Amino acid sequence: MLKTKSEFVAIVGKPNAGKSSLLNSMIGEKIAIVSNKPQTTRTRITGVLTKESTQFVFIDTPGLHKPKTKLDEYMVKQVDDSVADVDTAVLVVDFQGEPAKAELELIDSFKSLHIPALLVINKIDTLAQKEQIIQRIDQYRSLFEFESVIPLSAKTGEGVEILLKELDKLAQEGPHFFPGDTMTDQPERVIAAEIIREKLLRNLSDEVPHGTAVEIESMKEREGADIIDIDAVIYCEKESHKGIIIGKGGAMLKKVATQARKELEDFLDIKVNLKTWVKVKDDWRNKESAVRSLGYN
Incomplete structure (x- = not known):
C-alpha cells in the first residue's frame, strides 16, 4: 500500500503575475477568478489536488502591494499569514523588468522562515526570445537558492506538470486533509x-x-x-x-x-x-x- 503524502503550498507574487491562472491550471478546474486587473484576488483561496498518493493544498494569495485602504491591509495580511503557514512556496514572476520590491520582500520571508521555494517564470507562451528566460533565472537565483526553477504557461498548461513533479519531491509523508475528490474548501x-x-x-x-x-x-x-x-x-x-x-x-x-x-x-x-x-x-x-x-x- 502506498504511503500518503501531503503538502501545503502558497502561490505568491506581485499583482497580475498569473497566480490564480496557475492555481486553476493545476487543479484542472476554475476555482479562482481571473482578470487582467491588479488585485483581482482578495482572499486566500484554497485549491486541492489529490494526485495518486500525494495531496497538494494550494493557497492562492492576493498580489503583494503597498496598502492604501483597510481592504488593502487585509489583503497584505493574507499573504503574510499564508507564507507563515505552509510547507512550500511558489514565487510566480513574469519575464520582464527588474525584481519588484514585493518580490524581494517575499524572498526575505522565505529566508527568515526557512521555507523551501520554487521559482515559476510564467507567460512563456508570449515570449519571442527564449534566451530571456536564462537571464531571468540568473536574476532571481542570485537572490535566493530556489529548489528548482520552472518556466511555464499557466494559460496553455505548458510546464505545469513539471511543476507538480517538482512539488511532489518536497511533499512529506502524512495524512490527506481532504477527501480525494475535493477541489476547494470555498463554500x-x-x-x-x-x-x-x-x-x-x-x-x-x-x-x-x-x-x-x-x-x-x-x-x-x-x-x-x-x-x-x-x-x-x-x-x-x-x-x-x-x-x-x-x-x-x-x-x-x-x-x-x-x-x-x-x-x-x-x-x-x-x-x-x-x-x-x-x-x-x-x-x-x-x-x-x-x-x-x-x-x-
Whole structure:
C-alpha cells in the first residue's frame, strides 16, 4: 500500500503575475477568478489536488502591494499569514523588468522562515526570445537558492506538470486533509460571489470595479425543480459608480448578470435564476467594520 503524502503550498507574487491562472491550471478546474486587473484576488483561496498518493493544498494569495485602504491591509495580511503557514512556496514572476520590491520582500520571508521555494517564470507562451528566460533565472537565483526553477504557461498548461513533479519531491509523508475528490474548501456562496465580481472586473473600467464587493443574500434550490435561486447584492462606493454598474437602461448590469449566470450554471451543473441589486456603501474599503461585514476578516 502506498504511503500518503501531503503538502501545503502558497502561490505568491506581485499583482497580475498569473497566480490564480496557475492555481486553476493545476487543479484542472476554475476555482479562482481571473482578470487582467491588479488585485483581482482578495482572499486566500484554497485549491486541492489529490494526485495518486500525494495531496497538494494550494493557497492562492492576493498580489503583494503597498496598502492604501483597510481592504488593502487585509489583503497584505493574507499573504503574510499564508507564507507563515505552509510547507512550500511558489514565487510566480513574469519575464520582464527588474525584481519588484514585493518580490524581494517575499524572498526575505522565505529566508527568515526557512521555507523551501520554487521559482515559476510564467507567460512563456508570449515570449519571442527564449534566451530571456536564462537571464531571468540568473536574476532571481542570485537572490535566493530556489529548489528548482520552472518556466511555464499557466494559460496553455505548458510546464505545469513539471511543476507538480517538482512539488511532489518536497511533499512529506502524512495524512490527506481532504477527501480525494475535493477541489476547494470555498463554500459555493463564496465562489458564486467571486464569479459575479469577476464579471464586474472584466466589464467595467478604471477604479469602479475595485470598489465593488458582492454578497450572496440567499442561495437555495427550488423545491420540485432543478433550479437554484440566487439573490446577490453588488456594493459600490459612490452613487456615480452605481449608475455606471447599472448602465443605460440597465444594460451593463444585465450583461454582468447574464455572463455570471452562465458560468454559475456550468460550475454548479444546474439551472440558475440569478437576481442582482446594486447598493452604495460609501467608501467601504476604508472602513474596517464595512470590510469585515463583507466577509474580509
